[in-house]
Amino acid sequence: MAASGAQELQGRVAIVTGASSGIGRATAALLCRRGARVLAVARDEVKLRALSKETGAEIFAISLDNAAACEAVVATARKLGPIAILVNNAGRGGHEDGPIFDQSSAEWRATMAVNLDAPFELTRLASRDMRDRRWGRIVMVSSTAGEVGAPAMSAYCASKHGLIGLMRSVAHDVAPYNCTCNAVLPGWVKTEMADRDAEKEAAKRGLTAAQVWKERADAYPAKRVLAPEEIAEVIGFLASDAASGVNGEAMTVSLGSVW
Template sequence: MTFPFPPAQGCVVITGAGTGIGEACARHFAAQGARVALIGRRRASLERVAAQTGGIVLEGDAASAADWERFIAALEAEGGVASLIACAGGLGAGSALQTGDDAWAAAMRANVDTAFVSARACLPQLIERRGSIVLVASIASLAAGPEVCGYTTAKHALIGLMRSLARDYGPQGVRVNAVCPGWVRTPMADEEMLPLIARHGDTLDEAYARVCADVPLRRAASADEIAQVCGFLASPAASIVTGAAIVADGGSSVVDVPTLAFERV
């Protein structure tokens, strides 16, 4: 099922658009007829996605208010902002004792500041158009993985940001939701498989199978599957949905972890 996006409303603005879920969102929205604006720090990646989607390339840092002044000026010339899909993120590995001040600040900037600064910059136009925001969070927004203190804390913060924005700007017609993926096969997740590949001699497919062994669907998502969830939340089909954290994790968050030992008896 598809959810066509009315291009007359303005641009779908996607941060972290050069790779992974952001790239998949760009392809998805462009296929639904939307004009997409691609934000990221690596021009070559953005231009590659733009060649596939006809998107507008806006090179810069989504966490920078100064860069957003430039982005907004360019977006106004393209019809304004109809939706924001905040995909930029990453960093934050290590336990608390392994996380220095610079690493902590980098995790907050990559995951929280990018979403907050982007939303703040886009809100005036979203209010005008009664638009929507989708924050790409994580199941790390709901539970803690091992030794990812900065990432877990930042992703939890995104849920608070989403709820605050939904409460404050819902009366002005702006819907704000979050998507919480589990494992998604992206270049970033591929890198996270490397320790398992080294330790167990797994192939990449075998490493993904290992981390998904207790996921009810027994597999990772594709970036395109998460993009479809984002597409639904930004579409008129989700017109009553706001303040929601939509979990798209193959069912992993419903597993009662303390009972897994009984399955292995």
């Protein structure tokens, strides 16, 4: 069984969503270093261009909040070749505020569209290439919130729970074709989205964002939070030949904490 390393993904076409920053950007860069032909997808074209200049990734700026957008992403990726790797990382979070009785149905629908509907659409389409080529890797980026509930986060938590359920079903469907589907459940990672969440929490509690991050770090046995590159390394492993025996797994990456 081959160990993961430089150029092991040579020529394989990969889609990485939410690739303009954080975990998605780190993952796209890692897959490029390992030889994959990466289509990096996100809404922010300026940040995507910077990523492309740095890594050579192909880019596609689009919002994944509808099925037509997902179809366009897959069609664009297929211009590079048959799709071999799909990393469903794009996510919407930090928009909810308050308990369930104060939340709106519009907020629920907007969160589900990006966090759960888009991964379904992309997986439905991209997995056909993997099935036909008898090799594929699908990685869902969920969250520790996908296994643990949290107050005032009903849509986000439900979407991340749903992503794990989707993964477990897809894992059965693709297994006969030498393909795998797994999920990564990060804990607190220092990303732009998490920074916005920290600022929002700090404002509500009369703290600074730095104090909120310290609380998050102190809650972990290692007394620190994660870097995007640490999550990308786990995704890179799951996208490799070395992970051929790993299928249907929800891999928590949270420094020994459940949250």
